[in-house]
Amino acid sequence: MPAMPVKLAIEGGSPIRSTLLPYGHQSVSEEDIAAVNEVLRSDWLTTGKKVGEFEHAFASVTGAKEAVVVNSGTAALHCAYYAAGIRPGDEVIVPAMTFSATVNAAVCLGAKPVFCDCEPDTLLIDAEKIEKLITNKTKAVVAVDYAGQSCDYDALRKITSEYGLMLMADSCHALGGNYKGRKVGSLADLNTFSFHPVKPITTGEGGMITTDSEEMARQMRQFRNHNITSDHRERQEQGSWAYEMSEPGMNYRLTDFQCALGMSQLNRLDEWTKRRQEIAQKYDWAFSSLKAIAPLKAKSDISHAYHLYVIRINPEYLHADREKIFQSLRAENIGANVHYIPVHLLKFYRERFSAREGLCPAAELAFRNIITLPLFSSMSDSDAEDVIEAVKKVHDRYLISKEVRIPSCV
Numbered sequence: 001m002p003a004m005p006v007k008l009a010i011e012g013g014s015p016i017r018s019t020l021l022p023y024g025h026q027s028v029s030e031e032d033i034a035a036v037n038e039v040l041r042s043d044w045l046t047t048g049k050k051v052g053e054f055e056h057a058f059a060s061v062t063g064a065k066e067a068v069v070v071n072s073g074t075a076a077l078h079c080a081y082y083a084a085g086i087r088p089g090d091e092v093i094v095p096a097m098t099f100s101a102t103v104n105a106a107v108c109l110g111a112k113p114v115f116c117d118c119e120p121d122t123l124l125i126d127a128e129k130i131e132k133l134i135t136n137k138t139k140a141v142v143a144v145d146y147a148g149q150s151c152d153y154d155a156l157r158k159i160t161s162e163y164g165l166m167l168m169a170d171s172c173h174a175l176g177g178n179y180k181g182r183k184v185g186s187l188a189d190l191n192t193f194s195f196h197p198v199k200p201i202t203t204g205e206g207g208m209i210t211t212d213s214e215e216m217a218r219q220m221r222q223f224r225n226h227n228i229t230s231d232h233r234e235r236q237e238q239g240s241w242a243y244e245m246s247e248p249g250m251n252y253r254l255t256d257f258q259c260a261l262g263m264s265q266l267n268r269l270d271e272w273t274k275r276r277q278e279i280a281q282k283y284d285w286a287f288s289s290l291k292a293i294a295p296l297k298a299k300s301d302i303s304h305a306y307h308l309y310v311i312r313i314n315p316e317y318l319h320a321d322r323e324k325i326f327q328s329l330r331a332e333n334i335g336a337n338v339h340y341i342p343v344h345l346l347k348f349y350r351e352r353f354s355a356r357e358g359l360c361p362a363a364e365l366a367f368r369n370i371i372t373l374p375l376f377s378s379m380s381d382s383d384a385e386d387v388i389e390a391v392k393k394v395h396d397r398y399l400i401s402k403e404v405r406i407p408s409c410v
């Protein structure tokens with residue numbers, strides 16, 4: 001006799017955990033706090049020496065020539081599009097499966113987003129679908145390393161070289177990973193990162209762009225400081241008040257104490273990436289026996305940074321849809337989430353750019369069935385076991401048994 005399935009928390013049973021396990025969470029050490037305190041006691045809270053030091057450390061970790069720090073991942077995207085020369089009327093090819101910021105930042109410069117569908121098994125931009133989206137207005141192709149797995153940069157580079165386009169990487173998920181042995185941050189012409197608390201390292205809010213182009217780095221440093229020709233420290237050093245400006249810019253500067261935090265966090269990136277990979281492997285192994293749940297495909301020539309651990313449910317085998325599974329996991333105090341609503345389905349993009357359902361069928365289909373499970377470097381083994389136990393509990397409860405029941409006839 002198979003054991004009776006346990007009563008789910010959503011049905012009034014007791015939850016797997018007593019408190020909610022979030023899908024992502026920062027890790028801040030005493031050394032991080034000491035590094036921040038030291039700067040708070042210094043003269044330079046912003047535009048000081050820590051800015052260049054953090055940029056230098058980040059460039060060396062990612063293998064890029066230049067790194068430009070800013071105060072969010074969205075600011076990083078805005079700077080990168082600006083340096084890529086995106087201006088009103090230009091077209092930018094973007095994947096449908098990403099956070100809205102990837103697309104919004106280009107639209108803020110007057111660009112028209114052209115949505116590209118994703119590979120159904122990885123949810124990364126489908127390189128084979130790009131060519132037919134290229135027009136004489138196309139300026140850039142944006143790759144998003146969804147969940148922490150690198151896109152196929154060799155295939156993408158082949159296309160962007162052939163058509164003379166800028167290759168951009170939104171690598172907000174992928175810091176710490178690599179593609180065919182090449183480090184994330186040195187794969188595209190411009191690579192962007194976020195330091196929001198759920199991301200691989202944090203500065204509270206913050207972001208970075210890496211590039212091998214000194215000229216683009218210079219433009220971005222100017223853009224983050226109102227696009228004026230000198231910053232506060234330079235003017236102080238030169239004993240001068242003069243500055244010039246030929247196009248408007250923003251204030252996207254990151255403070256020195258946040259840069260100190262980022263530098264301190266960077267010391268633990270390798271360890272954290274390994275820990276994320278270790279937990280992902282535990283999940284893979286535990287879920288391999290579940291009929292109606294499968295993780296996204298992880299490619300073999302990529303070191304996946306696992307910002308997100310995303311599963312797909314197969315509703316054919318379940319008495320429940322994604323929403324029900326999501327609510328059931330939440331009731332067990334597992335902080336499940338959904339990443340992302342395909343950008344072209346958001347109201348603004350439907351209304352302003354006539355994007356519609358059916359434009360990117362693989363992203364749309366995936367969206368209906370994906371769930372993000374908790375995964376972060378400071379999670380304990382027992383947290384990971386709670387996630388596994390809850391997923392199995394919910395899966396087994398809703399699984400449609402396909403076994404043919406042979407009636408006992410005597």
Ligand SMILES: *Cc1c(COP(=O)(O)O)cnc(C)c1O
Pocket residue numbers: 072073074075098099101102144170172173193194195196205206207
């Ligand atoms: C987090 C994120 C951003 C935005 O970064 P912020 O620091 O929150 O502005 C952009 N793109 C992707 C893919 C992200 O995950």
